[in-house]
Amino acid sequence: MSSHGVQGGFAVLKNRDFALYLCARFCSSIAAQMIVMAVGWQVYHLTGRVLDLGLIGLSQFLPFLLLVLFAGHVADQFDRRLIILLCLCAYGTCALLLLAFAIAKLGSALPIFAVLAVLGIARAFQLPASQSFVPTIVPAATLRNALAVNSSANQIATIVGPSAGGILYALSTAPVGRFGGAERVYGAAAILLLAAIGMIAMLHKRQAPGIRSAASWASLLQGIRFVWHRKTVLGAISLDLFAVLFGGATALLPAFTRDVLHAGPDVFGYLRAAPGLGAVATALWLAFRPVSRHVGPTMFLGVAAFGAATVVFGLTHTFWVAMAALVILGVGDMISVFIRSLLVQLNTPDEIRGRVSAVNSVFIGASNELGEFESGFTAAWFGLVPAIVLGGAATLVVTVLWARVFFPSLWRMRTFEQLN
Numbered sequence: 001m002s003s004h005g006v007q008g009g010f011a012v013l014k015n016r017d018f019a020l021y022l023c024a025r026f027c028s029s030i031a032a033q034m035i036v037m038a039v040g041w042q043v044y045h046l047t048g049r050v051l052d053l054g055l056i057g058l059s060q061f062l063p064f065l066l067l068v069l070f071a072g073h074v075a076d077q078f079d080r081r082l083i084i085l086l087c088l089c090a091y092g093t094c095a096l097l098l099l100a101f102a103i104a105k106l107g108s109a110l111p112i113f114a115v116l117a118v119l120g121i122a123r124a125f126q127l128p129a130s131q132s133f134v135p136t137i138v139p140a141a142t143l144r145n146a147l148a149v150n151s152s153a154n155q156i157a158t159i160v161g162p163s164a165g166g167i168l169y170a171l172s173t174a175p176v177g178r179f180g181g182a183e184r185v186y187g188a189a190a191i192l193l194l195a196a197i198g199m200i201a202m203l204h205k206r207q208a209p210g211i212r213s214a215a216s217w218a219s220l221l222q223g224i225r226f227v228w229h230r231k232t233v234l235g236a237i238s239l240d241l242f243a244v245l246f247g248g249a250t251a252l253l254p255a256f257t258r259d260v261l262h263a264g265p266d267v268f269g270y271l272r273a274a275p276g277l278g279a280v281a282t283a284l285w286l287a288f289r290p291v292s293r294h295v296g297p298t299m300f301l302g303v304a305a306f307g308a309a310t311v312v313f314g315l316t317h318t319f320w321v322a323m324a325a326l327v328i329l330g331v332g333d334m335i336s337v338f339i340r341s342l343l344v345q346l347n348t349p350d351e352i353r354g355r356v357s358a359v360n361s362v363f364i365g366a367s368n369e370l371g372e373f374e375s376g377f378t379a380a381w382f383g384l385v386p387a388i389v390l391g392g393a394a395t396l397v398v399t400v401l402w403a404r405v406f407f408p409s410l411w412r413m414r415t416f417e418q419l420n
Helices: 003-014 016-047 050-077 080-104 110-131 140-173 181-201 222-228 231-246 249-260 265-288 295-315 319-345 350-382 384-406
Strands: none
Touching (some): 003 016, 016 050, 016 080, 016 140, 016 181, 016 249, 050 080, 050 222, 050 249, 050 350, 140 181, 140 265, 222 231, 222 350, 231 319, 249 265, 265 319, 295 319, 350 384
């Protein structure tokens, strides 16, 4: 690899505000992954119902869906740094509540679902503000590298978070001191969120828009209109939506680990980290060698790999095959995420960036929670393994339909400059 490529990959870290934001996002992402890991295992341990694994996603999705368009409007009207700061404070409060529930050893999952709903509300405001924040703190010339490095940090967190959470949770079988596994996970997450809050508070203040407009349907829907009239952008984010919706195998990992692999939370942590391992390797490669040619076919190849890996994962009973399938799943997902992010960010005016990011969040961010519900529901209806295999197969069918029937212009797209 040339020195020019290395410089292009890491030069963006010389930007003080971007470096602080990157570290804050890294800490908060690790905390979020730890919380998700612990909640999934704890709820399944309490109830033993795979449907409840789906309700974990639904309890976050519903408030997110109701508020995210308004949150996009807020991100375009107020200081995005302050919005992110307040959302991290809400995350920290939720982590402390989950810690209190674990210490109290509640026998019901309902209070946990209530806290997850609050997390969904905070996430509705945090995602549009965060997705539209990076382009305001880095020059346009380094935006591609910044997005790739940002994705790398997030994907490293998906490795560290579940693995650390799984190890901490597994210690509940050999208690250390007075705290069990769930308490240690939530306590560590709260500490990381506190660190993230401190780093965001250190960022330079950004000037809020000089002229603010009241929230109206016309204003709230402006992001939707923008995406609708750019068919390649619409095709990219809707493809990701259905891929994640049908291929949400990771939501079923607690049940798959215990009922198929007959393993414990430590193995669950490794499996939960595997997609992030593939994704971070891909993101680091993209930081030095961003996709610039054959953009459309490359994205479809990534989504197809995601679907095929999901099928293989569902069919195996071997730990190492499952790990390899999940790593490949992460590679395909990262390729799709990288291209879709650039399609959105490189072609969105800053004055509506929050509202467009909100639409992107509905398609992509919320699809994770809705996909978890779909996976939990189909697993309860058809069985665990059939649900995973059918989800992967559905992703492959969607990939072919999007490439050949609904968005052929996206398949033919060779460079980012071909947007219409």
